[in-house]
Amino acid sequence: MKRLLIFLDEFYCFSVVEEKQKYFSTSAAGSFFDEITYINKSFMFPMSSCSSSTEKFSTIIENAKVYPLPEWNSVISFLKYYLVSKKNRVKLKNIFTSAISENDIFWLRIPSVPALLFAKMILKTDKQIFLHHAGDIKNAWKNNKYKSLKKFLAFVMSKYIFYNTNSIAKCNNVVNLCTGSALTKHFNRYNTNTIFFIDSLIKKNELITKECPSKINNFIYVGRLTEDKGIKELLNVIKYIITFNPKINLKIIGFGPLEKYIIEFINFNNLKKNINFVGYIPNDKIHKFLYMSDVFILPSKAPYEGFPRVILEAWANSLIVVSTRVGGIEGLGVDKKNVLFCEKDSEDSLRNAIEKIISDKNLIKIMHHYIQTNRGSITKEYYQDILSNLLKDNNKV
Numbered sequence: 560m561k562r563l564l565i566f567l568d569e570f571y572c573f574s575v576v577e578e579k580q581k582y583f584s585t586s587a588a589g590s591f592f593d594e595i596t597y598i599n600k601s602f603m604f605p606m607s608s609c610s611s612s613t614e615k616f617s618t619i620i621e622n623a624k625v626y627p628l629p630e631w632n633s634v635i636s637f638l639k640y641y642l643v644s645k646k647n648r649v650k651l652k653n654i655f656t657s658a659i660s661e662n663d664i665f666w667l668r669i670p671s672v673p674a675l676l677f678a679k680m681i682l683k684t685d686k687q688i689f690l691h692h693a694g695d696i697k698n699a700w701k702n703n704k705y706k707s708l709k710k711f712l713a714f715v716m717s718k719y720i721f722y723n724t725n726s727i728a729k730c731n732n733v734v735n736l737c738t739g740s741a742l743t744k745h746f747n748r749y750n751t752n753t754i755f756f757i758d759s760l761i762k763k764n765e766l767i768t769k770e771c772p773s774k775i776n777n778f779i780y781v782g783r784l785t786e787d788k789g790i791k792e793l794l795n796v797i798k799y800i801i802t803f804n805p806k807i808n809l810k811i812i813g814f815g816p817l818e819k820y821i822i823e824f825i826n827f828n829n830l831k832k833n834i835n836f837v838g839y840i841p842n843d844k845i846h847k848f849l850y851m852s853d854v855f856i857l858p859s860k861a862p863y864e865g866f867p868r869v870i871l872e873a874w875a876n877s878l879i880v881v882s883t884r885v886g887g888i889e890g891l892g893v894d895k896k897n898v899l900f901c902e903k904d905s906e907d908s909l910r911n912a913i914e915k916i917i918s919d920k921n922l923i924k925i926m927h928h929y930i931q932t933n934r935g936s937i938t939k940e941y942y943q944d945i946l947s948n949l950l951k952d953n954n955k956v
Contacts, residue, residue, distance in 0.1 A: 561950065562599045564662040565592055568671035570632040571620070572609035582606065582625060583616040587842055587868065588668060588693070590618045591758035595943065598950055603658060605631045617842040626658050628673070634716055637673055655680050664950065665689070670696035672716070675723045682730055689949070690728060691756070692737045692746065697721045704785070725749060734949060738866045739887015754949075755890050757866050759939045761875045765846070766934055769877040771927040772853045775917045776806050779852040779878075781845055781869045782859075784815030789858030789883070789904070791817075794824050794834070796858075796910045801833050804917065808832075809856075810848055814839040845869075849876040854916055857882040860903040866890060870898075871937045879926045881912045891936060895922065896929040 569586035584604075592600060601624035629651070631637040640647055655677050659665075664687045667674040681688055696717050705713045728735050729749045736756035737743040747753040778797070782788055790811075797809045811821060811834065818838070825834050840848065849855065855873035857880065866887040873880050880898040882888055892898040899916060902908035915922065935941060 560599050561664055562601070562662040563595075563664045563666060563950070564626070564658055565589070565600060565602050566665065566667045566671075566674055566677060567602065567604045568668065568674055569604055570630070571604045571606040571618075573606055573625075573627075574609065579621055580625075582618075582620040584618045584620075585616055587617040587760060588758060589620055590760050591939065591942075593620075594939075595946070597947065598664075601626065601658075601662065603654075604628060605637075626654055628654065634672055641673075651676075652680075659684060659686070663687070666691060668693050669724060670694055670699075670720050672720060675720065675727065678727050682727065682732070685732060688727075688730075688733045689946075690724075690733050690735050691758070692724070692728075692735060692739075692742045693758075695739065695742055696724070704787070728753075737887070740890030741887055743887070743890065754945065755887075756945060757868070757871065757891075757937075757942055759871050759937055759942050760842075760868065761871050761938050763938050763940055765875055766938070767846075767850060767876045768931055769850075771924055773920075775853045775879075775923065776804075776808060777852045778807065778809045778854050778856055778913070779812070779848060780809065780856050780858075781812045781849070781872075782857070782867070784811070784813045784817040784821065786817065787859065787861040789860050789909075790821065792860075792904070792906050792909060793856060793858045794821065796906050796913060797834060798828055798830065799910060800913060800917075801830065805833070807917070808835065810835045810837055810852065812837045812840050812845060812848060846872060846876060849873055849878060852876075852878055854879045854881060854913075856880075856909075856913070857885070858901070858909050859883055859885045861885060874930050874934055874937055877927065877931055879916060879923065879930065881909075881916060893929070896926060897933065899926070 567588055569584050569588055571582045571584045573580060573582045602620060603626040605628040607630040629640055631640050659681055665681050666689045667678055668691045678688060699717045727733060728746050733750060735746040735750055735753040737746055737753060738757050743753060743755045780793060784790055801807050821836050825831055825836060849872055855878045857867060860883060870880055870888060874897060882898050882900060883903045884900050894900050899912050901912040
């Protein structure tokens with residue numbers, strides 16, 4: 560049986576639970592592989608020991624071999640580790656070398672600097688690489704969180720990762736799995752072994768069928784609470800709409816640097832009855848909040864989104880989606896069918912989209928019907944079948 564190594568540049572903590580070593584992460588990426596049993600699989604990720612009882616985690620990995628990487632949780636912390644001494648570089652190279660010799664196929668989730676270093680070593684062999692492009696790094700440096708020198712360094716790193724990724728993506732023993740239509744189109748120019756792919760966690764039996772709402776009142780946002788997600792614009796728009804539609808309410812689920820801002824905004828504008836800041840909710844609990852909602856809103860203006868996984872969860876719960884044209888959403892999203900698009904960084908466009916959803920009953924019916932009858936390509940089983948066929952294809956493995 561072939562041996563598959565899954566490289567995830569997401570931080571994990573480990574703990575002994577009931578005499579078993581378990582690995583926990585707030586990232587959901589590793590959960591996609593939990594039911595794959597037709598191939599020997601192992602994992603590689605940065606990690607350190609910690610108490611699972613205090614962690615907000617979405618993924619638990621157990622009963623699998625793990626190649627532990629040193630503790631880092633960002634590009635900067637990795638570079639500090641990698642560049643500080645030759646001893647660290649040798650240690651990392653030895654881990655990579657051992658993993659390459661012991662495995663046959665490699666799944667590398669990028670963008671990631673250590674994943675690129677790993678890929679270059681694998682390419683010296685004739686072994687198979689599945690390069691999972693989970694986000695577009697090219698314009699990440701435009702994020703408003705980067706200022707002055709940090710912005711310049713982010714620009715340099717973005718370009719480094721972008722050009723090295725392109726170089727690797729061209730190789731014959733690489734299959735490009737792209738989370739997003741823009742990424743798929745881009746890498747298909749370099750390599751015809753390029754496929755639109757989402758590591759979805761939505762199972763077929765989790766698809767919820769609901770009656771079309773007669774009125775749209777309940778809106779929900781789920782995601783990181785950062786400025787590039789359009790949170791401030793969303794709050795301003797909902798505040799305005801509430802003045803004319805006092806029954807409108809918004810739930811905000813997530814965590815991040817804008818938590819305090821959201822709480823202060825709600826209190827200052829006396830909006831506790833209409834805007835409910837829920838905070839962090841474990842991934843397996845979010846569907847309960849989605850089920851009770853009518854519309855999911857993603858006002859993101861981030862220049863580096865892949866395909867936001869939470870949109871799949873919204874569709875699975877029969878929710879209409881209002882979103883900007885970020886990342887690869889147009890790979891599955893069809894305007895005025897399963898998503899109503901609005902312009903990035905525009906409160907007017909976001910307000911117009913929400914007001915249209917509230918007022919246009921015919922549009923609501925069209926979108927609700929389309930969403931409930933066109934969800935076959937959002938499930939975990941759908942993308943696991945794609946992976947299974949790739950792994951069993953003798954021309955690729």
